[in-house]
Amino acid sequence: MNAAAPSAPETEVARTTLRIGTRGSLLATTQAGTVRDALIAAGHPAELVIITTKGDVTAGPVQRIGVGVFVAELREALLAGDVDVAVHSYKDLPTVQPADLVVAAVPPREDPRDALVARDGLVLGELPPGSKVGTSAPRRRAQLRALGLGLDIQPLRGNIDTRLGKVESGELDAIVIARAGLSRIGRLDAITESLEPVQMLPAPSQGALAVECRADNPALIAVLAELDDAASRAAVVAERALLAELEAGCTAPVGAIAEVVESIDDDGRVFDELSVRGCAAALDGSDSIRASAVGSPAHAEELGRAVARELLDLGARELMVAADAEDGSSDD
Numbered sequence: 001m002n003a004a005a006p007s008a009p010e011t012e013v014a015r016t017t018l019r020i021g022t023r024g025s026l027l028a029t030t031q032a033g034t035v036r037d038a039l040i041a042a043g044h045p046a047e048l049v050i051i052t053t054k055g056d057v058t059a060g061p062v063q064r065i066g067v068g069v070f071v072a073e074l075r076e077a078l079l080a081g082d083v084d085v086a087v088h089s090y091k092d093l094p095t096v097q098p099a100d101l102v103v104a105a106v107p108p109r110e111d112p113r114d115a116l117v118a119r120d121g122l123v124l125g126e127l128p129p130g131s132k133v134g135t136s137a138p139r140r141r142a143q144l145r146a147l148g149l150g151l152d153i154q155p156l157r158g159n160i161d162t163r164l165g166k167v168e169s170g171e172l173d174a175i176v177i178a179r180a181g182l183s184r185i186g187r188l189d190a191i192t193e194s195l196e197p198v199q200m201l202p203a204p205s206q207g208a209l210a211v212e213c214r215a216d217n218p219a220l221i222a223v224l225a226e227l228d229d230a231a232s233r234a235a236v237v238a239e240r241a242l243l244a245e246l247e248a249g250c251t252a253p254v255g256a257i258a259e260v261v262e263s264i265d266d267d268g269r270v271f272d273e274l275s276v277r278g279c280a281a282a283l284d285g286s287d288s289i290r291a292s293a294v295g296s297p298a299h300a301e302e303l304g305r306a307v308a309r310e311l312l313d314l315g316a317r318e319l320m321v322a323a324d325a326e327d328g329s330s331d332d
């Protein structure tokens, strides 16, 4: 920095290489790398800066370490000015956005579905009762149990390679993980079944990235906004509004999927609609509730909240309170 001529953020954007903070895992650096490449392609020099977070060096369940652990240190680096941009897996962000930071872009989202990685190429319906299936996310555990297949759900943590290794070694018969993570690290080949939303609703904002920067830098916000994908943003806004209205965190047994779909009006005109589906499940799989709505993408937030209120009317709160009481380990 030139101490004699301190520059306004506006001019800084124009002449410096943007520093993009990321966790050091293969998944995180790959994700952040797509943002770096998109910025460079748009004429904005950018580079990655690896930030080691507590979540990367601790092996305990996420609920014990604290929700948002993967996010907090990246945000500290942003606020300290050590980096200009942070790239997060959107589903790892708490629902409350800090006032001094903004999600300036939601790039085109990956397929949000969960994926089954099973031994011998098996799909879910082929796993015999008693099969050991790894996942620590209450949302996945509850929805798997609700399928009534008699599966033995086992805790699962670690990076993607560690998780895949448990199937390869035979320790587990299968695992359920986000398809997007496998896609980003080039391991779609490991998937034996992509789980349809009728069986398994993904975590709110799964497969989407949040490109975050300080709220006090309008020039940088404008640059990052070039990477924003309107349909992906509308979907994520609806899903996270649903989660927020349920007053649930990223470890709650809540699933949601919103999609922009084409519709045709009475005069034959094609227009975009936003379809929103959500579920809340009891952790023991004894019950799960679903609700849905369709409306304008411009009303994504209201749509998400409306689906959440319907879930609440159907008893979601009572279900999730029971879920809270059971046990702590989770990792969605």
Ligand SMILES: NCc1[nH]cc(CCC(=O)O)c1CC(=O)O
Pocket (backbone or CB within 6 Å): 089, 090, 091, 092, 176, 177, 178, 179, 180, 181, 205, 206, 207, 208, 331, 332
């Ligand atoms: N908290 C774990 C996490 N956070 C983001 C991803 C990758 C998928 C995504 O970007 O949504 C994963 C792994 C998983 O859920 O299997």
